[in-house]
Amino acid sequence: MNIVSLTDLESERQFEAHFRSLPRIVLEGRSDVGFFTAWFEHLLTELDFVAADTIADGGGCTAVATAVRQSVDGDGIPALGIVDRDWLHREQHWEELYSLDAASLSRVSPDDLVTTSLWEIEAYLLLPQLVSRWVGMQRNPPPATAAEKDAALGKVLEECEALLHAMPFFASAHVAGKHCHVKHFSDVSHHNMPQKCHEVRQPLFGEPLEIFLKVQSLVDQIRANAPADPAERLQFLLRYLDTRRLLERIGVRLGLHNNAHHALAELMSVMNCRPAELEQILNEAVRQFEDA
Known part of the structure; x- marks a missing residue:
């Protein structure tokens, strides 16, 4: 089980997430956490957005599944991983990567992971x-x-x-x-x-x-x-x-x-735009965590 020093908690939100055991959304990297935190600030009382390397060794898409399991089995904190579609390129799943059928992503995604429909978060x-x-x-x-x-x-x-x-x-x-x-x-x-x-x-x-x-x-x-x-x-x-x-x-x-492209994030904030697909994934995760 992870023992976290109070001095290791970087923000009031992280403090609250750890001690209230907010369900985690495990992302590939820290830049992804920045995007999700900016886009979905209204969900920060429901979910804790974390990078895979803050829970398990390593980062990137290959570490997300390991981090999810560590969160659930080791820390006792429910978690869902979100990975970019480009993992299918790395693993050479060409039919699924270039499929016209959106459902193909859910069929190849490991348990407790969601594959985004777009290539990368950016x-x-x-x-x-x-x-x-x-x-x-x-x-x-x-x-x-x-x-x-x-x-x-x-x-x-x-x-x-x-x-x-x-x-x-x-x-x-x-x-x-x-x-x-x-x-x-x-x-x-x-x-x-x-x-x-x-x-x-x-x-x-x-x-x-x-x-x-x-x-x-x-x-x-x-x-x-x-x-x-x-x-x-x-x-x-x-x-x-x-x-x-x-x-x-x-x-x-x-x-x-x-x-x-970083200016686009500012534009999204000013114009109150959020990725609808990702928001749907997160809202569904909140419902599932509440029902668990």
């Missing part, structure tokens, strides 16, 4: 209604013109489409054990990405080629089923795109400050 920042204002705030150098702000969502979607072309390559590289820097392909324009991906496919053989073709087929289905409405299309495509790579491409394309 993807929930990219709300379509914020994009124009975001460019207005983060254009480097300022100011952004009215035309730049009006065109921003369309350009974001073009970068989504470009990165979608590249996802089969990143899958094949992962299978081959090759690390691709977050800036990989960032120098390739959205116009040239289809040709570039065709070129990098040519030397592939064996399992990497097999996975490339498999994921390409799945991506073709995604593209064919993507909504036509720009706002809906963005939210749909964010399920299947590596968020950090996408933010890198968007930042370059729109001429934004480095790490400009």
Whole structure:
């Protein structure tokens, strides 16, 4: 059982959570805790948002399940883990990762874990209604013109489409054990990405080629089923795109400050926006904990 010194408790909320044994929502990292705390401040009397490495050894998606079990079995505190969809990429569950069926995520998620529908937590920042204002705030150098702000969502979607072309390559590289820097392909324009991906496919053989073709087929289905409405299309495509790579491409394309996506969190706060999917997960968790 964890014995926590009063001096180790970093805030009044943590003090209350430990001594009242608030149910825990275990997240992959401390930055995730920051997002959840800002988005769902109204639930801080019901739930304690914690990073996996504050309960168990290690961090990231692989540590969340261990931390949940430590919380429940070791600390006696109920817990639910939330992991990003990208764990399916790490574990090479290609059919589920690129599935059009939202229910496929619950079928592959371990017990006491929920897999988010979007690739990473940061993807929930990219709300379509914020994009124009975001460019207005983060254009480097300022100011952004009215035309730049009006065109921003369309350009974001073009970068989504470009990165979608590249996802089969990143899958094949992962299978081959090759690390691709977050800036990989960032120098390739959205116009040239289809040709570039065709070129990098040519030397592939064996399992990497097999996975490339498999994921390409799945991506073709995604593209064919993507909504036509720009706002809906963005939210749909964010399920299947590596968020950090996408933010890198968007930042370059729109001429934004480095790490400009953090401004989106401020915009969400000002406009009282919260990720509806995550709020639904948390509200259901509160009900389940109360009924247990």
